[in-house]
Amino acid sequence: MNDTGELPGWTHVYSGKVRDLYVPTKLMTDDDSWTGDPLATSPVVLVVASDRVSAYDHLLEPAIPGKGALLTSLTHWWIDQLPEVPNHLAHPLDDRLEALELPEVPAEVADRATLCRTLDMFPIECVVRGYLTGGGYKEYVATGAIGGIPLPEGLENGDRLPEPIYTPAWKAPLGEHDENITYERTVELVGEIVAEQLRALSLEIFARASAIAEARGVILADTKFEFGADRATGIVTLADEVLTSDSSRYWDAAVFASAATPELRMASFDKQIVRDWLSANWEQSVSETPPTLPHEIVEQTAARYRELLERLEQPAGV
Structure with a gap:
């Protein structure tokens, strides 16, 4: 499953479904009675993306080879395209970090690790939708709106929206499901x-990213961002994964324009292949444990992750 385990100079403090977090060991106390939160007290965190894959709230076997490195490269590539947006990357020459003499990032995880400044994270998933699809489409069919935002009548699955819309969600505690909320609720939070x-x-970054992707023959249908406050300045700062295949829905523009059915035109550069296979081969009411993914499904999914990065990295218009 590409579990990272212990890393020299770093102490593991948290694991999510697909990522592991570490802080410098030298910043931890040797006192066994210490109960501080290392993510609240350490100025930096090492985020290591694994090859683990999840769907329908389950971790699956086997992992997707190279997924962690691909998604890490994608986040870094997008941050390079958005130099005007404050981000969470930690730079060794930062005056606040230089004196810490941070440990080296271990070579074994270097291609899938990101050294980040810790932020005071906002409990909001900032979702932007440029196209009508997924859960947004289901909500539109039921209510004529998404997140309380009314949309024109007669839209079909996969249609481009008149303009991108911001439909935030509340980040629920670990183990609970996130909850779609209105903008007014974010004001309260x-x-x-x-x-x-x-x-x-969110809308500004989405517009910029959409133009960059479209110039390379790729549609950015929707995405979610996360932000936190810089602990020294209070500046709202872009954090976590940025415009990756796991946080965004990307389509091939040429296929979208020519495919005969919504399912074909909206084939995404992500783990949708995994979701589709599970839907066809796993009855959750019969077994709580998902089946092992076939080799060909794993390979096809890895290829889709790789293709997106290759498409985006090519010069615009090629």
Whole structure:
């Protein structure tokens, strides 16, 4: 499953479904009675993306080879395209970090590791939708709106929206499901000033990223961003994975324009292959444990992850 385990100079403090977090061991106390939160006290965290894959709230076997490195490269590539947006990457020459004499990032995880400044994260998933699909489409069919935002009548699955919309979600505690919320609810959670900054930044980044992707023959249908406050300056800062295949829905523009059915035109550059195979081969009511993924499904999924990065990295218009 590409589990990282212990890393020299770093102490493991948290594991999510697909990522592991570490802080510098030298910043941890040797006192066994210490109960501090290392993510609250350490100025940096090492985020290591694994090859693990999850779907329908389950970790699956086997892992997707190279997935962690591909998604890490994709985040770094997008951050390079967005130099005007404050981000969470930690730079060794930063005055606040230089004096810490941080340990080296171990070579065994270097291609899938990101050294980040710790932020005070906002409990909001900032979702932006440029196209009508997924859960948004289901909500539109039922209500004529998404997240309380009314949309024109007669839209079909996969249609481009008149303009991108911001439909935030509340980040639920670990083990619970995130909850779609209105913009007004975000104001209650983080205050009016921050709520407006989150909305404006999300829409601005989405517009910029959409143009970059379209110039390379790729449609960015929707995505989710996460932000936190810089602990020294309070500046709202882009964090976590950025515009990856796991946080975004990408389609091939040429296929989208020519395919005969919605299912074909919206074939995404992500783990949708895995979801589709599970839907056809796993009855959750019969077995709580998902089946092992076939080799060909694993290989096809890995190829889709690789193809997206290759497509985006090529010069615009090629």
